[in-house]
Amino acid sequence: MFKTLIVILMSSVLVNNYVLSKFLGICPFLGVSKKLDQACGMGLSVTFVMLVATVATWPIQRFVLDKLGLGYLQTIVFILVIAALVQFIEIVLKKYIPSLHKSLGIYLPLITTNCAVLGVTIQNISDGYNFLESMVSSLGCGLGFLLAMVLFAGVRSRIENCNAPKAFKGLPVTLIAASIVSLSFFGFAGIIENLLG
Amino acid sequence: MKNNKLSILLRGLLIENPVFVLVLGTCPTLATTKTVIGAISMGLAATVVLICSNVVISLLRKVIPDKVRIPCYIVIIAGFVTVVSMVMHAYLPQLYELLGIYLALIVVNCIILGRAEMFAREHNVGESALDGIGMGLGFTLALLCMSTIREVLGSGSWAGIEIPFMQGHTVSILTQAPGGFLVFGIMIAIVNAVTHGKGVKKKDFGCEGCPSAGICGGNCADKDEKEEKENV
Numbered sequence: 474m475f476k477t478l479i480v481i482l483m484s485s486v487l488v489n490n491y492v493l494s495k496f497l498g499i500c501p502f503l504g505v506s507k508k509l510d511q512a513c514g515m516g517l518s519v520t521f522v523m524l525v526a527t528v529a530t531w532p533i534q535r536f537v538l539d540k541l542g543l544g545y546l547q548t549i550v551f552i553l554v555i556a557a558l559v560q561f562i563e564i565v566l567k568k569y570i571p572s573l574h575k576s577l578g579i580y581l582p583l584i585t586t587n588c589a590v591l592g593v594t595i596q597n598i599s600d601g602y603n604f605l606e607s608m609v610s611s612l613g614c615g616l617g618f619l620l621a622m623v624l625f626a627g628v629r630s631r632i633e634n635c636n637a638p639k640a641f642k643g644l645p646v647t648l649i650a651a652s653i654v655s656l657s658f659f660g661f662a663g664i665i666e667n668l669l670g
Numbered sequence: 671m672k673n674n675k676l677s678i679l680l681r682g683l684l685i686e687n688p689v690f691v692l693v694l695g696t697c698p699t700l701a702t703t704k705t706v707i708g709a710i711s712m713g714l715a716a717t718v719v720l721i722c723s724n725v726v727i728s729l730l731r732k733v734i735p736d737k738v739r740i741p742c743y744i745v746i747i748a749g750f751v752t753v754v755s756m757v758m759h760a761y762l763p764q765l766y767e768l769l770g771i772y773l774a775l776i777v778v779n780c781i782i783l784g785r786a787e788m789f790a791r792e793h794n795v796g797e798s799a800l801d802g803i804g805m806g807l808g809f810t811l812a813l814l815c816m817s818t819i820r821e822v823l824g825s826g827s828w829a830g831i832e833i834p835f836m837q838g839h840t841v842s843i844l845t846q847a848p849g850g851f852l853v854f855g856i857m858i859a860i861v862n863a864v865t866h867g868k869g870v871k872k873k874d875f876g877c878e879g880c881p882s883a884g885i886c887g888g889n890c891a892d893k894d895e896k897e898e899k900e901n902v
Contacts, residue, residue: 496696496850547774549752553741638859644858648854
Protein backbone atom coordinates (compact mmCIF):
# COMPACT_ATOMS: atom_id res chain seq x y z
CA MET A 474 0.00 0.00 0.00
CA PHE A 475 2.64 2.45 1.12
CA LYS A 476 4.87 1.35 -1.73
CA THR A 477 2.12 2.00 -4.29
CA LEU A 478 1.74 5.54 -2.99
CA ILE A 479 5.48 6.17 -3.21
CA VAL A 480 5.51 4.83 -6.77
CA ILE A 481 2.61 7.10 -7.75
CA LEU A 482 4.27 10.11 -6.11
CA MET A 483 7.70 9.55 -7.63
CA SER A 484 6.42 8.75 -11.08
CA SER A 485 4.23 11.85 -11.23
CA VAL A 486 7.03 14.10 -10.01
CA LEU A 487 9.86 12.77 -12.14
CA VAL A 488 8.89 10.37 -14.90
CA ASN A 489 5.48 11.58 -16.03
CA ASN A 490 6.15 15.21 -15.24
CA TYR A 491 3.05 17.14 -16.24
CA VAL A 492 4.83 20.00 -17.92
CA LEU A 493 7.83 18.35 -19.46
CA SER A 494 6.41 15.09 -20.69
CA LYS A 495 2.64 15.54 -20.86
CA PHE A 496 2.64 19.18 -22.02
CA LEU A 497 -0.01 20.31 -19.58
CA GLY A 498 0.26 23.78 -18.09
CA ILE A 499 2.65 25.13 -20.72
CA CYS A 500 1.25 28.67 -20.56
CA PRO A 501 2.21 29.37 -16.93
CA PHE A 502 5.41 27.36 -17.44
CA LEU A 503 6.54 29.75 -20.17
CA GLY A 504 4.76 32.83 -18.88
CA VAL A 505 5.59 33.03 -15.20
CA SER A 506 9.03 31.44 -15.13
CA LYS A 507 11.01 34.63 -15.63
CA LYS A 508 11.85 35.17 -12.00
CA LEU A 509 12.51 32.58 -9.36
CA ASP A 510 10.12 33.97 -6.73
CA GLN A 511 7.26 34.18 -9.21
CA ALA A 512 7.97 30.66 -10.41
CA CYS A 513 7.84 29.41 -6.82
CA GLY A 514 4.61 31.30 -6.13
CA MET A 515 2.94 29.91 -9.22
CA GLY A 516 4.18 26.37 -8.54
CA LEU A 517 2.93 26.45 -4.95
CA SER A 518 -0.44 27.89 -5.97
CA VAL A 519 -0.89 25.20 -8.62
CA THR A 520 0.01 22.44 -6.14
CA PHE A 521 -2.45 23.85 -3.64
CA VAL A 522 -5.27 24.19 -6.17
CA MET A 523 -4.62 20.69 -7.53
CA LEU A 524 -4.98 19.21 -4.04
CA VAL A 525 -8.13 21.18 -3.24
CA ALA A 526 -9.62 20.40 -6.66
CA THR A 527 -9.01 16.69 -6.14
CA VAL A 528 -10.64 16.81 -2.69
CA ALA A 529 -13.70 18.33 -4.34
CA THR A 530 -13.92 16.49 -7.66
CA TRP A 531 -13.15 12.90 -6.61
CA PRO A 532 -16.18 12.58 -4.30
CA ILE A 533 -18.37 14.36 -6.86
CA GLN A 534 -17.40 11.86 -9.55
CA ARG A 535 -17.75 8.82 -7.28
CA PHE A 536 -20.86 9.71 -5.29
CA VAL A 537 -22.81 11.95 -7.63
CA LEU A 538 -21.91 11.47 -11.29
CA ASP A 539 -21.27 7.71 -11.19
CA LYS A 540 -24.29 7.01 -8.97
CA LEU A 541 -26.65 8.92 -11.21
CA GLY A 542 -25.10 7.74 -14.48
CA LEU A 543 -24.06 11.25 -15.43
CA GLY A 544 -20.44 10.41 -16.26
CA TYR A 545 -20.66 12.36 -19.50
CA LEU A 546 -21.09 15.61 -17.57
CA GLN A 547 -17.58 15.19 -16.10
CA THR A 548 -15.92 17.94 -18.13
CA ILE A 549 -18.56 20.59 -17.47
CA VAL A 550 -18.90 19.79 -13.77
CA PHE A 551 -15.16 19.63 -13.14
CA ILE A 552 -14.32 22.91 -14.83
CA LEU A 553 -17.11 24.71 -13.00
CA VAL A 554 -16.13 23.22 -9.66
CA ILE A 555 -12.52 24.23 -10.21
CA ALA A 556 -13.45 27.75 -11.30
CA ALA A 557 -15.75 28.22 -8.31
CA LEU A 558 -13.16 26.79 -5.93
CA VAL A 559 -10.45 29.10 -7.16
CA GLN A 560 -12.70 32.12 -6.73
CA PHE A 561 -13.69 30.91 -3.27
CA ILE A 562 -10.08 30.37 -2.21
CA GLU A 563 -9.21 33.83 -3.43
CA ILE A 564 -12.01 35.45 -1.41
CA VAL A 565 -11.12 33.49 1.73
CA LEU A 566 -7.43 34.31 1.41
CA LYS A 567 -8.18 37.98 0.84
CA LYS A 568 -10.32 38.15 3.97
CA TYR A 569 -8.38 36.02 6.42
CA ILE A 570 -4.76 35.67 5.26
CA PRO A 571 -4.00 38.90 3.38
CA SER A 572 -0.25 38.28 3.41
CA LEU A 573 -0.66 34.97 1.58
CA HIS A 574 -3.18 36.57 -0.77
CA LYS A 575 -0.67 39.24 -1.61
CA SER A 576 1.93 36.69 -2.69
CA LEU A 577 -0.30 34.04 -4.32
CA GLY A 578 -3.40 36.07 -5.20
CA ILE A 579 -2.29 37.19 -8.62
CA TYR A 580 -1.68 33.62 -9.77
CA LEU A 581 -5.01 32.22 -8.63
CA PRO A 582 -7.23 33.57 -11.44
CA LEU A 583 -4.74 32.31 -14.00
CA ILE A 584 -5.07 28.82 -12.61
CA THR A 585 -8.77 28.57 -13.45
CA THR A 586 -7.95 28.04 -17.08
CA ASN A 587 -4.84 26.00 -16.42
CA CYS A 588 -5.08 22.68 -18.19
CA ALA A 589 -2.83 20.96 -15.64
CA VAL A 590 -5.42 21.27 -12.88
CA LEU A 591 -8.32 20.00 -14.98
CA GLY A 592 -5.97 17.40 -16.45
CA VAL A 593 -4.92 15.95 -13.11
CA THR A 594 -8.50 15.63 -11.83
CA ILE A 595 -9.67 13.85 -14.99
CA GLN A 596 -6.57 11.67 -15.10
CA ASN A 597 -7.09 10.55 -11.48
CA ILE A 598 -10.58 9.34 -12.36
CA SER A 599 -9.57 7.63 -15.60
CA ASP A 600 -6.64 5.89 -13.90
CA GLY A 601 -9.12 4.45 -11.40
CA TYR A 602 -7.27 5.73 -8.32
CA ASN A 603 -8.94 5.61 -4.91
CA PHE A 604 -9.18 8.79 -2.87
CA LEU A 605 -5.80 8.49 -1.15
CA GLU A 606 -4.02 7.57 -4.38
CA SER A 607 -5.69 10.51 -6.13
CA MET A 608 -4.47 12.89 -3.45
CA VAL A 609 -0.93 11.53 -3.68
CA SER A 610 -1.00 11.73 -7.46
CA SER A 611 -2.20 15.36 -7.33
CA LEU A 612 0.49 16.21 -4.82
CA GLY A 613 3.07 14.59 -7.08
CA CYS A 614 1.87 16.44 -10.16
CA GLY A 615 1.90 19.72 -8.28
CA LEU A 616 5.39 19.12 -6.96
CA GLY A 617 6.52 18.07 -10.43
CA PHE A 618 5.13 21.33 -11.80
CA LEU A 619 6.90 23.28 -9.04
CA LEU A 620 10.17 21.46 -9.74
CA ALA A 621 9.94 22.14 -13.46
CA MET A 622 9.09 25.82 -12.86
CA VAL A 623 11.96 26.36 -10.45
CA LEU A 624 14.50 24.57 -12.63
CA PHE A 625 13.35 26.45 -15.69
CA ALA A 626 13.42 29.81 -13.91
CA GLY A 627 17.11 29.16 -13.27
CA VAL A 628 17.74 28.26 -16.89
CA ARG A 629 15.83 31.30 -18.10
CA SER A 630 17.74 33.79 -16.01
CA ARG A 631 20.83 32.65 -17.94
CA ILE A 632 19.09 32.87 -21.30
CA GLU A 633 18.06 36.46 -20.69
CA ASN A 634 21.71 37.47 -20.78
CA CYS A 635 22.85 35.37 -23.71
CA ASN A 636 23.20 36.63 -27.23
CA ALA A 637 20.86 34.48 -29.29
CA PRO A 638 20.53 34.81 -33.09
CA LYS A 639 18.05 37.51 -34.00
CA ALA A 640 15.26 35.21 -35.17
CA PHE A 641 15.58 33.09 -32.05
CA LYS A 642 15.32 35.95 -29.56
CA GLY A 643 12.49 35.77 -27.05
CA LEU A 644 10.11 32.87 -27.34
CA PRO A 645 11.98 30.47 -29.68
CA VAL A 646 15.13 30.28 -27.57
CA THR A 647 12.96 29.76 -24.47
CA LEU A 648 11.22 26.84 -26.15
CA ILE A 649 14.51 25.30 -27.17
CA ALA A 650 15.78 25.63 -23.61
CA ALA A 651 12.57 23.93 -22.45
CA SER A 652 13.33 21.15 -24.90
CA ILE A 653 16.75 20.60 -23.33
CA VAL A 654 15.30 20.66 -19.78
CA SER A 655 12.69 18.15 -20.91
CA LEU A 656 15.46 16.00 -22.41
CA SER A 657 17.26 16.02 -19.08
CA PHE A 658 14.15 14.58 -17.42
CA PHE A 659 14.52 11.55 -19.69
CA GLY A 660 17.30 10.55 -17.36
CA PHE A 661 14.67 9.66 -14.78
CA ALA A 662 13.00 7.08 -17.02
CA GLY A 663 13.24 3.69 -15.37
CA ILE A 664 14.25 5.12 -12.00
CA ILE A 665 11.05 3.85 -10.39
CA GLU A 666 11.54 0.27 -11.60
CA ASN A 667 15.16 0.24 -10.50
CA LEU A 668 14.63 1.78 -7.08
CA LEU A 669 11.37 0.19 -6.01
CA GLY A 670 10.70 -2.62 -8.48
CA MET B 671 -18.25 44.23 -47.28
CA LYS B 672 -17.64 40.93 -49.00
CA ASN B 673 -13.95 41.65 -48.98
CA ASN B 674 -14.16 42.29 -45.26
CA LYS B 675 -15.79 38.89 -44.65
CA LEU B 676 -13.17 37.13 -46.70
CA SER B 677 -10.43 38.85 -44.77
CA ILE B 678 -11.94 37.67 -41.46
CA LEU B 679 -11.86 34.13 -42.79
CA LEU B 680 -8.35 34.30 -44.18
CA ARG B 681 -6.84 36.19 -41.28
CA GLY B 682 -6.94 33.16 -39.02
CA LEU B 683 -5.15 31.01 -41.56
CA LEU B 684 -1.96 33.02 -41.96
CA ILE B 685 -1.70 36.61 -40.75
CA GLU B 686 -3.13 35.91 -37.33
CA ASN B 687 -2.44 32.20 -37.17
CA PRO B 688 -3.43 31.26 -33.61
CA VAL B 689 -0.46 28.97 -33.03
CA PHE B 690 2.51 30.57 -34.76
CA VAL B 691 1.51 34.25 -34.57
CA LEU B 692 -0.76 34.66 -31.55
CA VAL B 693 0.97 31.77 -29.72
CA LEU B 694 -2.22 30.42 -28.15
CA GLY B 695 -3.08 26.82 -27.41
CA THR B 696 0.48 25.67 -26.91
CA CYS B 697 -0.42 22.59 -24.88
CA PRO B 698 -2.36 20.65 -27.54
CA THR B 699 0.06 21.90 -30.20
CA LEU B 700 2.92 20.19 -28.45
CA ALA B 701 1.03 17.17 -27.16
CA THR B 702 -0.94 15.93 -30.15
CA THR B 703 1.55 16.49 -32.95
CA LYS B 704 3.42 13.21 -32.54
CA THR B 705 1.37 11.78 -35.38
CA VAL B 706 -0.31 13.47 -38.33
CA ILE B 707 -3.60 11.65 -37.71
CA GLY B 708 -3.72 12.76 -34.08
CA ALA B 709 -2.92 16.33 -35.07
CA ILE B 710 -5.61 16.54 -37.75
CA SER B 711 -8.28 15.04 -35.54
CA MET B 712 -7.34 17.36 -32.67
CA GLY B 713 -7.42 20.33 -35.04
CA LEU B 714 -10.81 19.45 -36.48
CA ALA B 715 -12.34 18.69 -33.07
CA ALA B 716 -11.15 22.07 -31.81
CA THR B 717 -12.45 23.74 -34.99
CA VAL B 718 -15.94 22.35 -34.48
CA VAL B 719 -15.97 23.49 -30.85
CA LEU B 720 -14.60 26.90 -31.84
CA ILE B 721 -17.23 27.51 -34.54
CA CYS B 722 -20.13 26.40 -32.33
CA SER B 723 -18.99 28.32 -29.27
CA ASN B 724 -18.24 31.46 -31.30
CA VAL B 725 -21.73 31.38 -32.81
CA VAL B 726 -23.50 30.81 -29.50
CA ILE B 727 -21.44 33.37 -27.60
CA SER B 728 -22.02 35.92 -30.34
CA LEU B 729 -25.78 35.22 -30.20
CA LEU B 730 -25.80 35.65 -26.45
CA ARG B 731 -23.43 38.60 -26.32
CA LYS B 732 -26.16 41.03 -25.33
CA VAL B 733 -27.67 38.66 -22.75
CA ILE B 734 -24.58 37.63 -20.83
CA PRO B 735 -23.72 40.14 -18.07
CA ASP B 736 -20.20 41.46 -18.38
CA LYS B 737 -19.12 40.45 -14.88
CA VAL B 738 -19.88 36.76 -15.19
CA ARG B 739 -19.00 36.35 -18.85
CA ILE B 740 -15.98 34.08 -18.37
CA PRO B 741 -17.89 31.40 -16.41
CA CYS B 742 -20.68 31.62 -19.00
CA TYR B 743 -18.20 31.14 -21.85
CA ILE B 744 -16.64 28.20 -20.06
CA VAL B 745 -20.01 26.48 -19.65
CA ILE B 746 -20.86 26.98 -23.33
CA ILE B 747 -17.46 25.71 -24.44
CA ALA B 748 -17.56 22.75 -22.05
CA GLY B 749 -20.98 21.82 -23.40
CA PHE B 750 -19.72 21.67 -26.97
CA VAL B 751 -16.58 19.79 -25.96
CA THR B 752 -18.77 17.17 -24.31
CA VAL B 753 -20.88 16.88 -27.47
CA VAL B 754 -17.80 16.49 -29.68
CA SER B 755 -16.17 13.95 -27.41
CA MET B 756 -19.36 11.88 -27.16
CA VAL B 757 -19.73 11.88 -30.94
CA MET B 758 -16.10 10.83 -31.34
CA HIS B 759 -16.49 8.13 -28.70
CA ALA B 760 -19.47 6.73 -30.58
CA TYR B 761 -18.27 6.92 -34.18
CA LEU B 762 -14.47 7.23 -34.07
CA PRO B 763 -13.43 5.20 -31.00
CA GLN B 764 -9.81 4.84 -32.19
CA LEU B 765 -9.31 8.59 -32.47
CA TYR B 766 -11.03 9.00 -29.10
CA GLU B 767 -8.47 6.67 -27.55
CA LEU B 768 -5.60 8.39 -29.37
CA LEU B 769 -6.49 11.88 -28.15
CA GLY B 770 -7.43 10.67 -24.67
CA ILE B 771 -7.31 13.37 -22.05
CA TYR B 772 -6.48 16.12 -24.53
CA LEU B 773 -9.98 15.91 -26.01
CA ALA B 774 -11.54 16.95 -22.70
CA LEU B 775 -8.87 19.60 -22.32
CA ILE B 776 -10.14 21.49 -25.38
CA VAL B 777 -12.25 23.23 -22.70
CA VAL B 778 -9.23 25.08 -21.39
CA ASN B 779 -7.66 25.60 -24.82
CA CYS B 780 -6.70 29.27 -24.82
CA ILE B 781 -7.64 29.69 -28.50
CA ILE B 782 -11.33 29.07 -27.91
CA LEU B 783 -11.71 31.21 -24.80
CA GLY B 784 -9.40 33.78 -26.37
CA ARG B 785 -11.50 34.12 -29.52
CA ALA B 786 -14.67 34.35 -27.44
CA GLU B 787 -13.10 37.13 -25.42
CA MET B 788 -11.34 38.94 -28.27
CA PHE B 789 -13.77 38.48 -31.16
CA ALA B 790 -17.15 36.82 -30.64
CA ARG B 791 -18.32 39.11 -27.90
CA GLU B 792 -17.98 42.17 -30.12
CA HIS B 793 -19.09 40.87 -33.52
CA ASN B 794 -22.26 39.51 -35.09
CA VAL B 795 -23.03 35.87 -35.69
CA GLY B 796 -21.88 35.61 -39.29
CA GLU B 797 -18.52 37.23 -38.65
CA SER B 798 -18.00 35.15 -35.51
CA ALA B 799 -18.70 31.95 -37.43
CA LEU B 800 -16.23 32.96 -40.15
CA ASP B 801 -13.67 33.83 -37.51
CA GLY B 802 -14.23 30.42 -35.92
CA ILE B 803 -13.72 28.65 -39.24
CA GLY B 804 -10.60 30.67 -40.07
CA MET B 805 -8.99 30.32 -36.65
CA GLY B 806 -9.91 26.64 -36.43
CA LEU B 807 -8.44 25.84 -39.83
CA GLY B 808 -5.39 27.94 -38.98
CA PHE B 809 -4.94 25.87 -35.84
CA THR B 810 -5.38 22.64 -37.85
CA LEU B 811 -2.90 23.86 -40.47
CA ALA B 812 -0.31 24.69 -37.82
CA LEU B 813 -0.77 21.31 -36.16
CA LEU B 814 -0.44 19.65 -39.57
CA CYS B 815 2.89 21.43 -40.23
CA MET B 816 4.28 20.51 -36.82
CA SER B 817 3.13 16.91 -37.00
CA THR B 818 4.41 16.45 -40.56
CA ILE B 819 7.89 17.50 -39.48
CA ARG B 820 7.79 15.39 -36.34
CA GLU B 821 6.35 12.27 -37.90
CA VAL B 822 8.39 12.29 -41.14
CA LEU B 823 11.71 12.93 -39.41
CA GLY B 824 10.86 11.12 -36.20
CA SER B 825 9.27 7.89 -37.33
CA GLY B 826 9.78 7.91 -41.10
CA SER B 827 6.11 7.89 -42.02
CA TRP B 828 3.29 10.30 -42.86
CA ALA B 829 -0.16 9.67 -41.40
CA GLY B 830 0.87 6.06 -40.85
CA ILE B 831 2.07 5.53 -44.41
CA GLU B 832 5.71 4.53 -44.39
CA ILE B 833 8.10 6.55 -46.48
CA PRO B 834 10.54 4.01 -47.94
CA PHE B 835 13.90 5.79 -47.89
CA MET B 836 13.26 7.42 -44.53
CA GLN B 837 13.18 4.13 -42.65
CA GLY B 838 16.30 3.56 -40.62
CA HIS B 839 17.23 7.24 -40.73
CA THR B 840 14.82 8.49 -38.12
CA VAL B 841 15.44 10.92 -35.28
CA SER B 842 13.16 9.28 -32.76
CA ILE B 843 13.61 12.01 -30.15
CA LEU B 844 11.38 14.24 -32.32
CA THR B 845 8.35 12.08 -31.58
CA GLN B 846 8.96 12.43 -27.86
CA ALA B 847 8.46 15.34 -25.49
CA PRO B 848 11.71 17.30 -26.12
CA GLY B 849 11.12 17.13 -29.87
CA GLY B 850 7.83 18.97 -29.46
CA PHE B 851 9.45 21.95 -27.76
CA LEU B 852 12.34 21.90 -30.22
CA VAL B 853 10.23 21.83 -33.40
CA PHE B 854 7.85 24.48 -32.03
CA GLY B 855 10.78 26.74 -31.12
CA ILE B 856 12.28 26.37 -34.58
CA MET B 857 8.94 27.01 -36.30
CA ILE B 858 8.46 30.25 -34.38
CA ALA B 859 12.01 31.26 -35.19
CA ILE B 860 11.28 30.66 -38.89
CA VAL B 861 8.14 32.82 -38.67
CA ASN B 862 10.28 35.46 -36.96
CA ALA B 863 12.93 35.30 -39.65
CA VAL B 864 10.47 35.40 -42.56
CA THR B 865 8.58 38.37 -41.18
CA HIS B 866 11.70 40.11 -39.82
CA GLY B 867 10.47 39.87 -36.25
CA LYS B 868 7.17 41.55 -36.97
CA GLY B 869 5.19 38.35 -37.26
CA VAL B 870 4.95 36.91 -33.80
CA LYS B 871 2.51 39.10 -31.93
CA LYS B 872 3.43 37.84 -28.55
CA LYS B 873 7.14 38.46 -28.08
CA ASP B 874 6.61 37.18 -24.61
CA PHE B 875 3.53 35.93 -22.92
CA GLY B 876 1.75 39.21 -22.30
CA CYS B 877 -1.82 40.06 -21.44
CA GLU B 878 -3.05 40.66 -25.02
CA GLY B 879 -3.11 37.00 -25.87
CA CYS B 880 -3.95 35.71 -22.44
CA PRO B 881 -7.61 34.76 -22.13
CA SER B 882 -7.32 34.91 -18.37
CA ALA B 883 -6.76 38.65 -18.69
CA GLY B 884 -10.53 39.00 -18.50
CA ILE B 885 -10.50 37.50 -15.04
CA CYS B 886 -7.34 38.95 -13.61
CA GLY B 887 -7.80 42.34 -15.20
CA GLY B 888 -4.13 42.60 -16.13
CA ASN B 889 -3.05 42.50 -12.49
CA CYS B 890 -0.41 39.90 -13.16
CA ALA B 891 1.41 42.06 -15.70
CA ASP B 892 0.92 45.21 -13.68
CA LYS B 893 2.77 43.70 -10.81
CA ASP B 894 5.58 42.78 -13.14
CA GLU B 895 5.90 46.29 -14.52
CA LYS B 896 5.68 47.89 -11.13
CA GLU B 897 8.44 45.68 -9.86
CA GLU B 898 10.58 46.51 -12.84
CA LYS B 899 10.01 50.22 -12.30
CA GLU B 900 10.93 49.86 -8.67
CA ASN B 901 14.07 48.03 -9.65
CA VAL B 902 15.00 50.75 -12.11
